[in-house]
Amino acid sequence: MSKRLCLSGFVWIASLAWASSPAASLVGKPAPDFVLKSLDGSNLRLSEFRGQVVLVNFWARWEGESRAEMPVLDHINTTYNRAGLVVLGVSVDEDERRARDFAAGMKLGYPLLLDTTPQIGRDYSIEKMPMTILIDRSGVVRFLSVGFKPGDERTYLDRIREYLRE
Amino acid sequence: MNFKYDKLSSMLRSSLLAGACMLAASLPVAAVGALAVAAPAPAAAQAAAPAVPAAPAAAATATGDGGAAAPGAAAPGAEPPGDFKTLDQEVQSMKKDVIELNKDLFVLQEELLFPANTQVAVYVSMDVGAFFALDSVTIKIDNKEVKNYLYTAREAEALLKGGVQELYLGNLKVGKHELVAFFNGKGPVERDYKRGATITFDKGVGAKYLELKITDRVAKHQPEFKIKDWD
Numbered sequence: 001m002s003k004r005l006c007l008s009g010f011v012w013i014a015s016l017a018w019a020s021s022p023a024a025s026l027v028g029k030p031a032p033d034f035v036l037k038s039l040d041g042s043n044l045r046l047s048e049f050r051g052q053v054v055l056v057n058f059w060a061r062w063e064g065e066s067r068a069e070m071p072v073l074d075h076i077n078t079t080y081n082r083a084g085l086v087v088l089g090v091s092v093d094e095d096e097r098r099a100r101d102f103a104a105g106m107k108l109g110y111p112l113l114l115d116t117t118p119q120i121g122r123d124y125s126i127e128k129m130p131m132t133i134l135i136d137r138s139g140v141v142r143f144l145s146v147g148f149k150p151g152d153e154r155t156y157l158d159r160i161r162e163y164l165r166e
Numbered sequence: 167m168n169f170k171y172d173k174l175s176s177m178l179r180s181s182l183l184a185g186a187c188m189l190a191a192s193l194p195v196a197a198v199g200a201l202a203v204a205a206p207a208p209a210a211a212q213a214a215a216p217a218v219p220a221a222p223a224a225a226a227t228a229t230g231d232g233g234a235a236a237p238g239a240a241a242p243g244a245e246p247p248g249d250f251k252t253l254d255q256e257v258q259s260m261k262k263d264v265i266e267l268n269k270d271l272f273v274l275q276e277e278l279l280f281p282a283n284t285q286v287a288v289y290v291s292m293d294v295g296a297f298f299a300l301d302s303v304t305i306k307i308d309n310k311e312v313k314n315y316l317y318t319a320r321e322a323e324a325l326l327k328g329g330v331q332e333l334y335l336g337n338l339k340v341g342k343h344e345l346v347a348f349f350n351g352k353g354p355v356e357r358d359y360k361r362g363a364t365i366t367f368d369k370g371v372g373a374k375y376l377e378l379k380i381t382d383r384v385a386k387h388q389p390e391f392k393i394k395d396w397d
Contacts, residue, residue: 035316035318036316037316042318042319043301043302043316043317043318043319044318045316045318045320045321048318048320
């Protein structure tokens with residue numbers, strides 16, 4: 001009984017802590033705009049995708065969860081891109097060359113953007129990687145997830161379908 | 167700047183919404199539901215269509231009651247059509263007022279943050295652009311980087327079509343200053359191209375406007391980068 005109480009108390013405190021984290025406060029607010037250079041050399045601005053559902057994944061090459069999540073997102077991109085979903089990967093690695101080499105090796109079908117300044121990390125209050133956010137057609141952050149474990153993609157898909165239907 | 171502008175605008179919108187609620191409170195109860203439906207948010211761009219079409223039969227029975235229907239009740243037919251028109255007109259005029267106020271707020275903010283005696287504005291324009299595909303522009307004033315702007319394909323196309331971009335708006339003291347602009351992009355043979363242009367200017371009492379012009383020098387098959395002082 002006491003173990004259950006402790007466990008539920010721990011879960012409650014953890015959820016409170018997440019809900020009060022700066023990143024969580026982004027949900028329901030317009031996504032901070034940014035423009036970054038992609039691997040193919042083009043510049044992409046987030047606000048130019050207004051009208052589409054956008055999944056932004058902040059990743060780092062040294063994070064195992066990032067490496068596990070990226071192929072999943074690639075599959076989601078392949079499936080839903082024509083339905084109006086845009087997937088963007090943003091590397092927050094300060095070492096641009098290594099990030100490029102890593103990304104090139106992943107052979108992903110969605111744009112990978114390189115951010116070597118801390119500004120976007122501050123705007124999005126990134127504390128832990130990977131961090132995935134879903135932005136609806138109006139440019140509002142509707143969903144935010146920190147970390148990745150197998151099975152999380154079901155939540156992503158449910159949300160994506162919901163926002164695509166809007 | 168945009169964040170402050172949004173804060174001021176949202177405060178203004180909130181106060182206007184509160185005013186709208188007070189106005190609605192003074193109206194007959196049956197009209198409140200129609201107003202709430204017709205004007206969901208003062209800053210909303212959607213048209214305030216009449217709330218619910220009045221059912222003639224219901225209107226005939228409820229007309230004489232003077233708004234005795236319960237709030238939010240589905241009795242829109244109780245309201246004579248004339249009142250809907252008045253409410254709709256009021257909402258439309260409120261929307262116009264909000265837009266005007268937004269515009270005034272923006273102008274006021276510009277004047278407060280960048281008063282004419284210290285204001286300096288740098289604009290970018292492109293003419294033709296057959297020999298240069300713009301990727302980014304960096305500007306330094308008095309050796310200090312003040313702006314670094316990446317252009318998307320859409321933005322570059324807008325410049326090519328005649329758009330003029332306000333790249334930088336800032337404050338400078340009166341006196342001599344130096345501006346250096348670096349243009350990055352693709353040159354005539356799709357090669358990486360980086361060029362600079364510099365200008366020394368006198369900042370006087372009034373606002374200073376500088377234009378970074380990218381043009382094609384057809385004779386040399388090269389782009390040309392100039393800085394024009396709009397004095």
